[in-house]
Amino acid sequence: MDFIDELKNLKEQIKFNQKFNITSEYDNIVISGMGGSGIVGDIFQEKFSKKPVITVGDYGIPEFVNERTVFIGISYSGNTEETLNNVDEAMKKNAHVYAITSGGKLADRVKNSIIIPSGLQPRSALGYMLMPLFNTFDPVDDDIIKKTYDILDSMDKNHDEMRREALKIYENSYIPIIFGSRPFKSVAYRWKTQFNENSKTFAFYNYFPELNHNDTMPLKKAYRRDEYRYYVFNSDNLRIQRRIEITQEITGESFNIITAPTNEYFEKLFYLIHYADYLTYELALVREVDPTDVSTIEELKSKLS
Amino acid sequence: MDFIDELKNLKEQIKFNQKFNITSEYDNIVISGMGGSGIVGDIFQEKFSKKPVITVGDYGIPEFVNERTVFIGISYSGNTEETLNNVDEAMKKNAHVYAITSGGKLADRVKNSIIIPSGLQPRSALGYMLMPLFNTFDPVDDDIIKKTYDILDSMDKNHDEMRREALKIYENSYIPIIFGSRPFKSVAYRWKTQFNENSKTFAFYNYFPELNHNDTMPLKKAYRRDEYRYYVFNSDNLRIQRRIEITQEITGESFNIITAPTNEYFEKLFYLIHYADYLTYELALVREVDPTDVSTIEELKSKLS
Numbered sequence: 001m002d003f004i005d006e007l008k009n010l011k012e013q014i015k016f017n018q019k020f021n022i023t024s025e026y027d028n029i030v031i032s033g034m035g036g037s038g039i040v041g042d043i044f045q046e047k048f049s050k051k052p053v054i055t056v057g058d059y060g061i062p063e064f065v066n067e068r069t070v071f072i073g074i075s076y077s078g079n080t081e082e083t084l085n086n087v088d089e090a091m092k093k094n095a096h097v098y099a100i101t102s103g104g105k106l107a108d109r110v111k112n113s114i115i116i117p118s119g120l121q122p123r124s125a126l127g128y129m130l131m132p133l134f135n136t137f138d139p140v141d142d143d144i145i146k147k148t149y150d151i152l153d154s155m156d157k158n159h160d161e162m163r164r165e166a167l168k169i170y171e172n173s174y175i176p177i178i179f180g181s182r183p184f185k186s187v188a189y190r191w192k193t194q195f196n197e198n199s200k201t202f203a204f205y206n207y208f209p210e211l212n213h214n215d216t217m218p219l220k221k222a223y224r225r226d227e228y229r230y231y232v233f234n235s236d237n238l239r240i241q242r243r244i245e246i247t248q249e250i251t252g253e254s255f256n257i258i259t260a261p262t263n264e265y266f267e268k269l270f271y272l273i274h275y276a277d278y279l280t281y282e283l284a285l286v287r288e289v290d291p292t293d294v295s296t297i298e299e300l301k302s303k304l305s
Numbered sequence: 306m307d308f309i310d311e312l313k314n315l316k317e318q319i320k321f322n323q324k325f326n327i328t329s330e331y332d333n334i335v336i337s338g339m340g341g342s343g344i345v346g347d348i349f350q351e352k353f354s355k356k357p358v359i360t361v362g363d364y365g366i367p368e369f370v371n372e373r374t375v376f377i378g379i380s381y382s383g384n385t386e387e388t389l390n391n392v393d394e395a396m397k398k399n400a401h402v403y404a405i406t407s408g409g410k411l412a413d414r415v416k417n418s419i420i421i422p423s424g425l426q427p428r429s430a431l432g433y434m435l436m437p438l439f440n441t442f443d444p445v446d447d448d449i450i451k452k453t454y455d456i457l458d459s460m461d462k463n464h465d466e467m468r469r470e471a472l473k474i475y476e477n478s479y480i481p482i483i484f485g486s487r488p489f490k491s492v493a494y495r496w497k498t499q500f501n502e503n504s505k506t507f508a509f510y511n512y513f514p515e516l517n518h519n520d521t522m523p524l525k526k527a528y529r530r531d532e533y534r535y536y537v538f539n540s541d542n543l544r545i546q547r548r549i550e551i552t553q554e555i556t557g558e559s560f561n562i563i564t565a566p567t568n569e570y571f572e573k574l575f576y577l578i579h580y581a582d583y584l585t586y587e588l589a590l591v592r593e594v595d596p597t598d599v600s601t602i603e604e605l606k607s608k609l610s
Binding site: 027028034035036038049050051052054057058060062064082173175182192193195196197200201202203204207209210212213214215216217218220221222223225227237239240243246249251289294296297299300301303304 | 365
């Protein structure tokens with residue numbers, strides 16, 4: 001599949017209807033994943049808080065994990081070293097272990113695995129990996145899925161805005177800084193990683209209101225300020241919206257506000273994700289780098305093994 | 306107190322012996338704080354995992370908070386908007402609410418408050434805010450406290466290494482990027498915020514192994530690579546140590562490895578924290594900015610209120 005076809009596949013992925021059948025009682029949910037698979041747990045954690053949700057992006061699991069824990073390993077390839085290590089540890093502690101993967105060792109090891117289609121770049125399979133979590137713990141209405149589909153479809157057909165923005169970044173060699181806010185802090189991180197992997201550029205992120213306690217100082221007084229370009233997600237939280245305005249006013253910086261055509265959580269989530277898909281893809285094209293190339297990461301994995 | 310005296314005060318703070326008297330049973334711990342107070346919960350969470358610990362750096366608390374939750378609000382001033390909001394919400398949900406503060410509205414509102422000395426910059430009171438968490442949940446041996454005191458004391462007497470490093474940053478207008486690893490990912494974030502607040506420079510962070518899934522690409526192929534200077538904490542985890550070596554090898558970047566004179570968790574924690582104290586302080590001096598000045602943050606708070 002071409003990379004552009006992978007991007008266009010996202011709207012199909014949100015229809016993925018598999019879910020876990022969790023029959024036991026549990027006290028907490030631990031989700032283990034790295035990179036493009038790890039972001040899935042972070043997105044879910046920001047939305048769902050009826051139980052404590054702990055995400056692990058590392059070797060090793062928390063001490064509290066026990067037979068009252070739902071433990072979910074997510075790895076697109078099914079062969080991510082850190083995640084396999086953690087699934088083994090969780091099994092030893094008698095947690096209820098589940099997995100989301102396209103196959104690999106993870107599918108072999110975890111009986112309760114949801115198998116998703118293979119053949120994509122892991123970062124292009126975000127919808128497949130995320131939907132089982134929503135379907136299981138926090139189902140999304142059909143009409144919202146349908147509206148989201150239409151939003152993504154119209155972005156697939158026309159992403160001139162993202163192409164123009166990519167050109168601006170390219171012409172100025174800007175480094176993007178993305179300022180998210182809840183429930184889309186994890187999406188700011190997703191933007192960063194898409195710039196890293198697709199465009200091969202640095203990118204950084206922070207979020208309101210936390211950045212008002214630190215990044216606000218250099219925004220006004222640092223050197224190299226002109227080399228950055230700031231992206232901020234429009235918020236329907238009035239306190240956050242006010243912070244966005246005042247931060248620009250007192251620092252003199254001007255943010256590019258990304259405004260979704262909707263305030264509904266799920267629709268906005270995928271709009272913001274897809275915006276970065278196209279922005280970082282277009283930036284790769286204009287920089288003449290291959291958006292699918294992650295050879296440096298692959299080289300590292302092979303040297304480690 | 307002069308700022309340099311505040312820095313030197315850290316070694317006294319680790320002797321702070323107050324703790325909470327928690328007599329009720331509980332299932333989880335939620336810690337709410339922002340900026341220099343928020344980092345306290347993040348440091349603690351990385352070390353302690355016998356119960357689920359959730360940190361909140363935002364307005365609003367998780368839905369699961371109830372009468373089986375220990376909820377700890379941390380605000381040095383006692384007047385942080387986000388934290389006060391969250392303490393009120395936690396009380397409404399009948400959580401066991403505690404606080405660490407030098408006074409303000411938080412001390413008025415929360416009966417079970419540990420009152421710490423006032424008159425410092427919040428970011429200079431890290432030891433006072435952190436010790437009650439350790440004392441309560443994960444006490445530190447006296448001989449480790451003593452050894453840590455000696456390490457900090459020797460840094461107070463001689464920090465030529467950090468001064469030289471600050472000069473290098475200044476002469477090249479470098480932007481620091483700090484790559485931490487567990488259990489010191491939060492310390493990498495602390496470095497970032499100290500650069501922001503003390504030196505008024507941008508700074509960014511990530512951690513091993515997560516950065517091997519994204520930042521590894523631009524490390525090799527991005528523009529503006531030469532404008533960054535990379536700091537990495539030495540790890541006694543062999544898998545992480547190997548990742549640090551291979552990442553340098555395949556990207557061609559050279560990291561400045563910060564090696565603590567000890568591998569004991571608590572001693573190393575405070576060594577790494579204090580390293581950044583002096584590095585960012587010296588950078589402020591050579592840049593001729595006032596390390597105590599956080600007027601932009603204060604201006605924002607007053608416009609918000």
